Amino acid sequence: MSEPVHLVDHLPALQVVVPLLGAVLAAIVRKGALAWLVTLAVTWTMPVIAFALLHEVLVNGTISYALGGWAPPAGIEYRIDQANAFMLVLVSIMAALVTTYSPRSVASEIAPERQGWYYCMFLLCLAGLLGMAITGDAFNVFVFMEVSSLSMYVLIALGRDRRALVAAYQYLVIGTIGATFYVIGVGLLFTMTGTLNLVDIAGRLEAVESTRPVIAALAFIGIGIALKLALFPLHLWLPNAYAYAPSAVTAFIASTATKVAVYLLLRFFFSVFGIDIAFGDTNAATMVLVLAVLAMVIPSLVAIFQTNVKRMLAYSSVAQIGYIMLGIALVSQTGLTGGISHLFNHAIIKGTLFLAIGCMVYSTGITRIEQMAGIGRTMPLTMGAFVLAGLGLIGIPGTAGFVSKWFLIMGAVEQGLWWLVAVIVFSSLLAVIYVGRIIEIAWFREPVAAAASPRKPPVEMLAVTWVLAAATVYFGLNTEITAGVAAQAAELLLAGYR
Amino acid sequence: MSGLTSETLILLALCLPALGAIGIAATGRSPNLREAVTLTAAGANFVVVMTLLVRVLDGERPAAGGWEVFGGIEIAFLVEPLGMLFATIAATLWIVNSIYSIGYMRANDEPRQTPFYICFAVAISSAIGIAFAGNLLTLFLFYEVLTVSTYPLVTHKGTDEAKAKGRIYLLLLMATSMMLLLPAIIWTWVAAGTVDFTPGGILATAGLSTGAVMALLALYIFGIGKAAVMPVHLWLPAAMVAPTPVSALLHAVAVVKAGVFTVVKVVVYIFGIDYLAASGAGDWLTYVAGFTVITASVIALMQDNLKKRLAYSTISQLSYVVLATAILTPISVLGAALHIAAHAVSKITLFFAAGSIYTAAHLTEVSQLDGIGRRMPWTMGAFTIGALSMIGLPPTAGFLSKWFMLSGGMAAGNWVAVGVIFISTCLTASYFLPIVYRAFFRAPPAATPEHPAHGEGPIPVVLALTITALGVLAMFFFPDVPFTLAQALAGQEVVK
Secondary structure, three states: OOOOOOHHHHHHHHHHHHHHHHHHHHHHOOHHHHHHHHHHHHHHHHHHHHHHHHHHHHHHEEEEHHHHHHOOOOOEEEEEEEEHHHHHHHHHHHHHHHHHHHHHHHHOOOOOOHHHHHHHHHHHHHHHHHHHHHHHHHHHHHHHHHHHHHHHHHHHHHOOOOOHHHHHHHHHHHHHHHHHHHHHHHHHHHHHOOEEEEHHHHHHHOOOOHHHHHHHHHHHHHHHHHOOOOOOOOOOOOHHHHHHHHHHHHHHHHHHHHHHHHHHHHHHHHHHHHHHHHHOOOOOOHHHHHHHHHHHHHHHHHHHHOOOOHHHHHHHHHHHHHHHHHHOOOOOHHHHHHHHHHHHHHHHHHHHHHHHHHHHHHHHOOEEEEHHHHHHOOOOHHHHHHHHHHHHHHHOOOOOOHHHHHHHHHHHHHHHOOHHHHHHHHHHHHHHHHHHHHHHHHHHOOOOOOHHHHOOHHHHHHHHHHHHHHHHHHHOOHHHHHHHHHHHHHHHHHOOOO | OOOOOHHHHHHHHHHHHHHHHHHHHHHHOHHHHHHHHHHHHHHHHHHHHHHHHHHHOOOOOOOEEEEEEOOOOOEEEOOOOHHHHHHHHHHHHHHHHHHHHHHHHHHHHOHHHHHHHHHHHHHHHHHEEEHHHHHHHHHHHHHHHHHHHHHHHHHOOOOHHHHHHHHHHHHHHHHHHHHHHHHHHHHHHHHHHHOOOOOOOOOOOOOOHHHHHHHHHHHHHOOOHOOOOOOOOOOOHHOOOOOOHHHHHHHHHHHHHHHHHHHHHHHHHHHHHHHHHHOOOOHHHHHHHHHHHHHHHHHHHHOEHHHHHHHHHHHHHHHHHHHHOOOHHHHHHHHHHHHHHHHHHHHHHHHHHHHHHHHHOOEEEEOOOOOOHHHHHHHHHHHEEEEEEHHHHOOOOOHHHHHHHHHHHOOOOOOHHHHHHHHHHHHHHHHHHHHHHHHHHOOOOOOOOOOOOOOOOHHHHHHHHHHHHHHHHHHHHOOOOHHHHHHHHOOOOOOO
């Protein structure tokens, strides 16, 4: 008891506690600018902690941290390995960048008296997402899932368009169903194994004789999380939520929320249930494969016909989630590497796109695609970043999107799934159409109305957008952090907890 | 220059046009300064490429790069003879074309010239990247950048027609490269464990069945849309909506040559001609390329629009290169390499002439060209030289390449290829010679308000097309450089 407390030993707890306390502080100070400063300080601390944890994991292996000193399984365990350390880095970096970007964007879209609450909710959401990624306890996942979801409903509802309320309500209903399904699944697992600790569940599932409740648990958890990650056709909440939320919120949740849900699915499928149960006689792999393929094609087609640029990008997100799920469905080292790196790459790419659109909304108020005529000529920097990230979305070589596509196609070729190769490349072609359409309108038409005379976007908004746009290219040429760590995570997941 | 390492020179050749693009962007407000930047970048790039050329002719095979991107695949450059030939063509013609562009763009008062020159410089940079690529991944990277950077040039005019054609251009090139070429590259990687360009090929030991090799070759041939083998040629006529300097350098030289260059590289360095010839998996290519050669010639014959006629002529001539490669003998591969050079110089001359006519007389149709040779003797003189070269008559560059393609076909006993070349020569003559006849031997129409009397094109334009016409002749009399490079590619001494 007399041992000195080293702050460094408690980094796992700080990763979640700091944003929680930050949220309280932001709520107390209330004033928009002050609350932003609090958020800025908190969000820039997060990547430092996340990188420290990633480094620790890469050097010394998995970290097991007993929250409050209560040893697992009685207490809650925070368990960090390559897979979730990677997620922590992704989520915390995106939060830091979006916070740096947001003060003037938020000020222009949200009423002054609500801005303090905005930052409070933003930090709560961040704490929830980080918590979902870091915890090794099934019920604790549920708690953090609710924390992030509830704050996200509020964040979406803060959008200036009145339809934001409906969008938030839609998400509330579907999100609650998802969380309920998840908790039912966890309940079944608890009944069968008597523990909530993920590693323990994995260990005891082997000895479980009656597999039917376990399969039921798999189904409940799988569908619950699939609702959260907007797997086609359970994606209906996503387009409206992305379209009507404030710009900064869209950029943040598009690049983190669904990604954390995908991580959870990976964790349950591969680590907790294990390949044998999850993909054994359940046809789950086939089911995920079919849904992934549908997701890659149908939402891409829908994206082509959208009139609101944020909705178009939202449908594109649903399609890109299909790519990630495809990596899971292949159940191979190459496929998973592709899926997990796409998790990261798509976060960067979609983040850039939504941030660029945020700049445009700030400067012109435009959200409809046809009003964007000539905007490339009047806002070349903003739309330049958009084009660069758009190329990443298509998967042009030299961008991050290409790397994940390479691994996914390679995974399909390895298994001789030629029809799947055809679907992947066809879906990229659809991306050419929906991205090309915006580029053509933005650059090859004469600017009119609002697009002709935009006000200058603030330098911090442009800077953050371009940092991410540059990252799109950087991670297309240097994949040590993305595909490298993804390959390690894939290896670890395929090995399971046992 | 001689003090720099070859590695530095390769990187310089890649970066100079890109730096030029940045310089052009920075000086966009002052057209004279901007044009000076273009010419300086083109000149400097030329010097760098020439220095490399001297070293390659000495037998050196400069390499650069080796940055691992993922899982053992690198961005790497290796200058082999064919790439050197392609880079030399691109670097030389970029200077001439820049002179031409300046005359053309100013005389026609084209809008948004700064983005035009920026995209142009980026396109040249990617053409050099394709030329020097040491493996398929590097080549694919620059191949796609070339597509992306030329798309704004096609839609440059911003009219509905230009945008519609731009869509066809982008979609066809992207669709072929992403849906066929990329899977082909990944398949090669999975099968052979490498994607490096290796003399003798890498697939011989991969253990693929003959059917699989045929399928893979088909993925490559139709995936390399820039080679415009039918039916993936439709983007090329669509691209003619671009300003003429673009058609001249990009859609007669850089882009399309990037296509056939890639085909030759894949056949020679990925499959290996001996392996393909032995397995018989490449036999179908003769028919597909032969069909394209003849069909495109027939379509060209029916075009009244001069640029469209030239475009279909290009499609036909590109498939000559594919056809010569498909004969799969060293002599025919030599002919293919020479034809890349010969067609480049000749076709750019023809396009320059078409642009000169458009600028001076605002005429675009063949049927309007009665007597134009009397008003524009330099332009039409150059056009005639270019046309003779396309037909393959001495004393022009086209004669040389056709000679080796025919000897290759005969040596291999590939009478289909020989027949195709013969028929197509007749067709080529019948779609080019009437233009020459019309221009010089018919009386010009009286001047009307819509078509007032006119003289030659602007001086930079005439200067450029004279230079390239002389180049067509020079390549016949002094073929040493392209010949040595082509010979090194074919890999053995061929009696001249």
